[in-house]
Amino acid sequence: MTTIAETSAVSLIVLCTFAAEPSHAQEVTKSVDVSVGGNYSSNPFLDANGSTGSISVYAEVAPRIRLEDETSNLQLNGAVRYSTYLSRYKSDVTGRLGLTGDRRLSERLRLRAAATITTSRSAAQDVLLGEPSVLNPDNTFPDLPFVDTTVAGLRTRATSFGLGAGLEYALSPTDALGIGLDSTYRTYDGPAGINYRTTSANFQYGRRLNESLMLKTSVEAGLVDYENRTTGDSRIFSPSVGVDWGLSETAKLAAQAGFAVVNTDLIAGGSNTRTYLTARGSYCDRLLEGSLCLSAQRSARPTGFAGVSIVTGIDLGYSRKITESDSISGSVRYTWTDQTSANGFATEDWNSRFGGIAGTYSRAFSNSLRGFVTGSYSKVQSDTFSRKPNFSIGFGLTKKFGEDG
Known part of the structure; x- marks a missing residue:
């Protein structure tokens, strides 16, 4: 199995190729959004007891840079938010940074790469700054930010580093192959959470049956390595099959189903093997004055407090422009984690859940x-x-600087 160091080296080399001198004239787009605002939150860190309400003020900087020519696309985007609470809590910093590249090497061959960094002390709350997928070669499914419900509400800072690279090759006008490597390193700084590393390889095959319907199959194999311990270290093998269905020019339905075989090292020695059903699906529609997207996913993945567990997430997002100057958006998210005593972390089965709804005018x-x-x-x-739940209300201003400003 490819090591994390090897995957990281490959990903960095691939990203460097996008920064090389282009053979075509490049179009460069740069902008920075600067936001300031205030919030009242009844329980901003989802603490258990006591008085938890507080007013905060914040400033956020979100840069975006895009370089594009006839064969390649390189994008850098991120956000850093600094918040100061007027009572009960210290100042807090949340941030993310992502670099993605896409280059067409020939008429049939395409190269993709990505690098991400995210950090948050209340990741369950930071829906907007949620962790994106390191690499999603097919761009079929919207990325669901990972909410680790096993450490949510414990005021633990979670920081993630991710690297990935992949190739897509068109065998014919109707058939395509894809391969990818990705790795992550997730650390926890606080009262809970065990650092871990992951590395995985994936293979995909797709066949277009007609203009609107494509059949897809994929196989992924990965390793999970918990830091300074062997208990919980796991091997995951996950095949799946599915379809992409273009319902109209604006609407798309995608679905995949399969299973995951998880082999986990136990504290008493030896290992345990479990098999789970996995699935993911999405329906997205680019409306005339907005968009609607419903996504769901069930997969085996590592967590900071419960080892490799089955994590299920449902996400609904909606946005609409109601006048030339007014718009609304909203999201609903529900995530739950099923932990089993067979994964080496606990003595009994249990689950944890997170639910949230947010809206913006x-x-x-x-x-x-x-x-x-x-x-x-x-x-x-x-x-x-x-x-205790958290109720939050806030307001702010955003000023855009740059070519879009």
Whole structure:
């Protein structure tokens, strides 16, 4: 199995090729969004007891750079938010940074690569800054930000580093192959969470049956390595089959189903092998004045407190422009983690859950300045605890600098 170091080296080399001198004239787009605002949250870190409400003020900087020519596309985007609480809590920093590249090497061969960094002390709350997938070669399914419900509400900072690279090759006008490598390193700084590394390889084959329907199959194999311990280290093998169905010019339905075989090292020695059903699906529609996307996913993945577990997530996102200057958006998310005593971390089966809903109203005062009002509700609970929910309301201004401003 490819090591994390080898995957990282391959990914960095691939990303460097995008920065090489282009053979075609490049179009460069640069912009920076600067936001300031305030919030009141009844329980911003989803603590268990005591007085938890507080007012905060924040500043956020979100840069975007895009370089594009006839054969390649390189994008850098990120956001850093600094928040100061007027009572009860210290200042907090949340951020993400992503670099993605796509280059057409020939009429049939395409190269993709990505690198990401995210950090948050309340990842369950930071829906907008959620962790994206390191590599999604087929771009079929919207990326569901990973909410680790096993450490949510424990005020633990989670930081993730990810690298990935992949190739796609068109065998014919109707058939295509894809291969990819990716790796992540996730650390926890706080009262809970065990650092871990993952590395995986995937293979995909797709066949277009007609203009609107494509059949797909994929196989993924990966390793999970928990830091400074062998208990919980796992091997995951996960094949699946599915379809992409273009319902119209704007609407698309995608679905895949399969299974995951998980082999985990136990504290008493030896290992345990389990098999789970896995699935994911999405329906997305680019509406005339907005968009709608419903996604769901069930997969075996590592967690910071419960080892490799079955994580299921459902996400609904909606946005709409209601006038030339006014728009609304909203999202609903529900995630639950099923932990089994067979994974070497616990003595009994249990599960943890996170649910949240958020909405935003935005008004553009000019091409580069807009104001917004937000509101949200979220709650985390499990078989062993239930924490106070968080109600939040806020407002702010965003100023765009750059070529789009």
